Amino acid sequence: MLSRSAERLYWLARYMERTENTAKLVSVHMNLLMDLPKGVEMGWQQLVRISGSEQEYYEKHKVANERNITRFLLTDASYSGSLFSSLSAARENIRTSRELLPDEAWEQVNEMYLFTKCNLDTIANRRSRVLFLKEILKGCQRFTGLLSGYMSHNHPYRFIRLGRNLERADMTSRILDLASLLLAESRSDELRQYETILWVNILTALNALLMYRQHVRSRVKGDDVLNFLLLDTNLPRSVSRCLVEISDCINQLPNHDGLPQRLAELEGYVQAIDTHQTTQLQLRAILDDLQNKLGELHGQIADNWFLRAAE
Amino acid sequence: MKSIWENYTTDNAYDELMYSEFQPRPVSHGLCQYLNSLKKTDIDKRKIAAELAIMEMGISFTVYSDEGNIDRAWPFDIIPRIMDAREWKVIEKGLKQRLTALNCFISDVYGEQAFIKEGKIPSETINSSKNFRKECVGMKPRHNVWANICGTDLVRDKDGTMYVLEDNLRVPSGVSYMLENRVITKRVFPELLQGIDILPIDDYPTHLQDMLSSIAPQHNNKPQIVVLTPGIYNSAYFEHAYLAQQIGAQLVEGGDLIVKEDDCVYMRTIEGLDKVDVIYRRIDDDFLDPEVFRKDSALGVRGLMRAWKAGNVALANAPGAGVADDKVVYAYVPEMIRYYLNEEPILPNVPTYLCSHKEDLDYVLAHLAELVVKPANESGGYGMLVGPHATAKEVEAFRQIIKADPRNYIGQPTLAISTAPTLCKGKLEPRHIDLRPFILQGENTFVTAGGLTRVALKKGSLVVNSSQGGGSKDTWIINMEGR
Numbered sequence: 001m002l003s004r005s006a007e008r009l010y011w012l013a014r015y016m017e018r019t020e021n022t023a024k025l026v027s028v029h030m031n032l033l034m035d036l037p038k039g040v041e042m043g044w045q046q047l048v049r050i051s052g053s054e055q056e057y058y059e060k061h062k063v064a065n066e067r068n069i070t071r072f073l074l075t076d077a078s079y080s081g082s083l084f085s086s087l088s089a090a091r092e093n094i095r096t097s098r099e100l101l102p103d104e105a106w107e108q109v110n111e112m113y114l115f116t117k118c119n120l121d122t123i124a125n126r127r128s129r130v131l132f133l134k135e136i137l138k139g140c141q142r143f144t145g146l147l148s149g150y151m152s153h154n155h156p157y158r159f160i161r162l163g164r165n166l167e168r169a170d171m172t173s174r175i176l177d178l179a180s181l182l183l184a185e186s187r188s189d190e191l192r193q194y195e196t197i198l199w200v201n202i203l204t205a206l207n208a209l210l211m212y213r214q215h216v217r218s219r220v221k222g223d224d225v226l227n228f229l230l231l232d233t234n235l236p237r238s239v240s241r242c243l244v245e246i247s248d249c250i251n252q253l254p255n256h257d258g259l260p261q262r263l264a265e266l267e268g269y270v271q272a273i274d275t276h277q278t279t280q281l282q283l284r285a286i287l288d289d290l291q292n293k294l295g296e297l298h299g300q301i302a303d304n305w306f307l308r309a310a311e
Numbered sequence: 312m313k314s315i316w317e318n319y320t321t322d323n324a325y326d327e328l329m330y331s332e333f334q335p336r337p338v339s340h341g342l343c344q345y346l347n348s349l350k351k352t353d354i355d356k357r358k359i360a361a362e363l364a365i366m367e368m369g370i371s372f373t374v375y376s377d378e379g380n381i382d383r384a385w386p387f388d389i390i391p392r393i394m395d396a397r398e399w400k401v402i403e404k405g406l407k408q409r410l411t412a413l414n415c416f417i418s419d420v421y422g423e424q425a426f427i428k429e430g431k432i433p434s435e436t437i438n439s440s441k442n443f444r445k446e447c448v449g450m451k452p453r454h455n456v457w458a459n460i461c462g463t464d465l466v467r468d469k470d471g472t473m474y475v476l477e478d479n480l481r482v483p484s485g486v487s488y489m490l491e492n493r494v495i496t497k498r499v500f501p502e503l504l505q506g507i508d509i510l511p512i513d514d515y516p517t518h519l520q521d522m523l524s525s526i527a528p529q530h531n532n533k534p535q536i537v538v539l540t541p542g543i544y545n546s547a548y549f550e551h552a553y554l555a556q557q558i559g560a561q562l563v564e565g566g567d568l569i570v571k572e573d574d575c576v577y578m579r580t581i582e583g584l585d586k587v588d589v590i591y592r593r594i595d596d597d598f599l600d601p602e603v604f605r606k607d608s609a610l611g612v613r614g615l616m617r618a619w620k621a622g623n624v625a626l627a628n629a630p631g632a633g634v635a636d637d638k639v640v641y642a643y644v645p646e647m648i649r650y651y652l653n654e655e656p657i658l659p660n661v662p663t664y665l666c667s668h669k670e671d672l673d674y675v676l677a678h679l680a681e682l683v684v685k686p687a688n689e690s691g692g693y694g695m696l697v698g699p700h701a702t703a704k705e706v707e708a709f710r711q712i713i714k715a716d717p718r719n720y721i722g723q724p725t726l727a728i729s730t731a732p733t734l735c736k737g738k739l740e741p742r743h744i745d746l747r748p749f750i751l752q753g754e755n756t757f758v759t760a761g762g763l764t765r766v767a768l769k770k771g772s773l774v775v776n777s778s779q780g781g782g783s784k785d786t787w788i789i790n791m792e793g794r
Contacts, residue, residue: 001580001581001582002561002563002567002578002579002580002581003567003579003580003581004564004566004567004579005561006581095369095543095552096543096552097562098552098553098555098556098562099538099552099555099556099560099561099562100556103368103556106369107367107368107369110366110367110368110369111367114366114367155581253581254581254582255581255582255583305581
C-alpha cells in the first residue's frame with residue numbers, strides 16, 4: 001500500500017467522522033435547548049466553544065445566536081471545521097483514492113456532498129435543518145457500514161479505522177470538556193435543577209444512553225456518565241474503546257516501531273483517571289492533556305507511515 | 312402531442328439509425344418502437360435520471376480555464392448509437408490488422424528501418440517527427456509491441472463508407488466513459504436492454520489486465536502493475552482512477568515511484584519500497600523522465616527510461632510509440648499494411664494531402680475553403696481549420712500558418728460525417744458523431760465491442776471533443792442473426 005494512499009484514507013475517515021460528529025452535536029443541542037426553559041446559561045455559544053473556534057467565530061459574527069452558529073458550524077465553506085468543509089475534504093480524499101475502495105463508498109460520499117451543496121440555504125429553517133442532519137447522519141452510517149461489509153479488512157481498512165477512532169476519541173474528549181463545565185461549582189440552582197436532562201443529552205450525543213442504562217444501572221449522574229464515557233472499553237465512542245481500536249490497528253500494521261508501547265502508556269493514563277475523585281478544574285486539565293496526547297499520537301502515526309515517502 | 316421525431320432530417324449526412332424521419336434502419340427497429348411507446352415526459356424523466364446518475368457516480372472530466380480547473384459532469388446523450396454486428400466484425404478485423412501493421416512499423420523505425428531504406432516513407436518524415444525518440448533506437452519491447460493501447464477514430468462518410476480518421480497511440484483516453492455509458496444505459500433503460508442482443512463491453516478491464524501482465528519482464532508470473540497518472544488535476548484523472556480500480560492496480564503519481572541504483576522501479580509503501588513490474592503510464596513521453604526528456608518535468612520519474620531500457624520494467628505504451636501517431640505518418644499506414652502483412656487494408660484512410668509535398672501543398676492552398684487542415688501532432692481538436700465553417704479571414708490567417716511550416720500540416724476533404732438522433736430539448740435531432748474503438752495488443756490482440764461514440768452536441772458542428780462542446784453516447788453492437 002502506498003504511503004500517500006494510507007494518508008488519504010486516514011484523512012478520509014477523520015473527515016467523515018468529523019462530519020458525523022458535527023451533525024450529531026448540532027442535532028442533540030437543538031433537542032436540548034427545546035427541553036430547557038429560556039434563560040438557562042446553556043446556549044448555542046457552547047458549541048463554538050468546544051470546537052475550539054471561538055476566535056474565528058467572533059471575527060465573522062457579532063452575536064452568538066442560533067442562526068449564525070448553525071450556519072458557521074454546518075455550511076460555512078470558509079471555516080475549515082464546518083460540516084460542509086469536512087465533507088468536501090472527505091470527498092477530495094476519496095476522489096483521489098477510489099482505486100482502493102468499493103464504488104459504493106465513493107458514490108455515497110459524493111451523493112452526500114451534492115446533497116449538502118444543494119441544501120446550504122435550507123438549514124436556516126429549524127424543521128428542514130432537522131431533516132438535513134438526519135440525512136447526513138444516515139449517510140455517514142451507510143458509509144461506515146458499507147466499508148465494513150464490502151471491503152476487505154486489510155491495511156487500507158486499518159488506516160480508515162485508525163483515522164476514525166482518533167477523530168472520535170478527540171471529539172468525545174471535547175464533549176466531556178463541555179460536560180465538565182456543567183460541573184462548575186458556580187453553576188446556578190436552576191441549571192442544577194435540569195442537570196439530568198443535560199447529562200442525558202450528552203449520552204445521546206455519543207449514542208450511549210441505552211448502553212449506560214444497561215451497564216451502569218443507576219440514574220443518570222454526572223460523575224458516572226463521565227466515568228462511563230472515558231473508561232468503558234466496550235462502548236464504541238468512549239475514549240478507552242477508541243484507544244483499543246487504534247491499538248488493534250497499529251499492531252496489525254507493518255513497521256509499527258515504538259507505537260504499541262506509546263499506546264499502552266496512553267491507555268494506562270486514561271484508565272487511571274477517576275472522575276469521582278477529581279474537581280471540575282482538575283478534570284478540565286486532564287482532558288486538555290488528553291487532547292494534546294491524541295495530537296501527539298497523530299504526529300507519530302504520520303511520521304511512521306505517511307512520511308516514508310521521503311526515504 | 313407532437314412526435315419527438317418531428318422535422319427529423321437525414322438529408323445532409325448518412326444517419327446511423329434512420330433511413331428517414333419515418334423509417335428506421337433494421338438495427339434500430341427495437342429502439343424506435345420502444346421510444347415511440349414512451350410519452351414525451353417519460354423520455355425527459357429518463358434524461359434527468361441519467362444526469363442524476365452521472366452526478367452521483369461522479370463521472371467527470373476537467374476543463375482548464377482562466378478561472379481554474381473545473382470538474383464538469385460528463386455530457387451524455389441517452390439515445391444509443393447502434394451498429395449491426397456483421398458490419399462490426401469486418402471493422403474489428405480491420406482494426407487488428409491496422410494496429411499489427413503499426414506495431415511492425417514502430418519496431419522497424421527503432422530497428423532495421425527497412426521501410427525507410429526501401430523508400431516507402433521519406434527518412435525526413437521520421438526524423439522531423441517530434442514523437443520520434445532517438446533514445447528508443449535498438450529497444451525491443453516484449454512481443455515487439457510498442458503501442459499496447461490504441462484508440463482509433465472512425466468516421467462514416469455520406470456514402471456509408473467507414474474511414475479511419477486517426478490512430479491515437481500515445482495516451483488515448485475515453486475508455487472509462489465507454490464503460491460508464493453502458494452502466495448508465497442499463498440504469499435508465501433496463502426494460503429495453505433485455506429484449507435486444509447487445510454485445511457486452513464490460514470485459515475490457517479483464518483484457519487490459521491480461522495484456523499488461525503479458526508484457527511484464529519475463530521472470531515474473533504475478534507482476535506488480537501500476538497506473539501512472541500526472542495527478543488529480545489532470546483532465547482524465549477520473550479515468551486513471553477508474554481503470555486502476557477496475558484492474559486492481561495501484562494508482563501512482565511520479566512522486567510515489569523511485570528508480571534505485573539497480574535500475575529497478577520501486578514504489579514507496581507503508582512497508583517500505585516495493586518493486587514495480589508494469590507501468591500503464593498516462594503521462595506523455597515528454598514528461599516521463601526528467602533525466603532523458605523534459606528536464607523541468609515534475610510529473611515523471613527520474614531514471615525511468617534507464618529501468619525500461621535495462622528490461623526491468625515494462626511501459627505501456629512504450630516510449631516513442633507516438634512516432635506512428637502523427638498525421639503525416641498516418642498517410643502511409645495503408646502502405647505499411649501491404650508491406651509488413653502482405654494484405655490489403657480492410658479499413659480505408661481518409662484521402663490525405665501532405666503539405667510537405669509541393670504538389671499537395673499547392674492543392675491544399677488552392678482549396679483551403681473546402682478542406683479540413685490539421686497540424687500533424689496536436690490532439691483534442693486544437694489548432695485545426697474546418698474550411699467550410701471558417702470565415703475568409705480565418706482561412707487567410709491559416710494559409711500563412713501552413714506556409715511557415717508545411718511539414719506540420721495535412722489537408723483532408725471535409726467529410727459529411729454521419730449523424731445519429733440525439734435528444735435536444737425534448738426532441739430528436741440529427742447530430743454528427745464519430746466512433747473510437749479501443750484496441751489492446753500484447754501477447755494477444757483485443758478490440759472492444761463498439762467503442763466510445765462521441766457526438767457534437769452543437770447543431771451542425773463537426774467537432775466531437777469533450778473539451779469543445781462534445782458529448783457521448785452508448786454504442787450498441789447488435790447481433791441481428793436469427794431475426
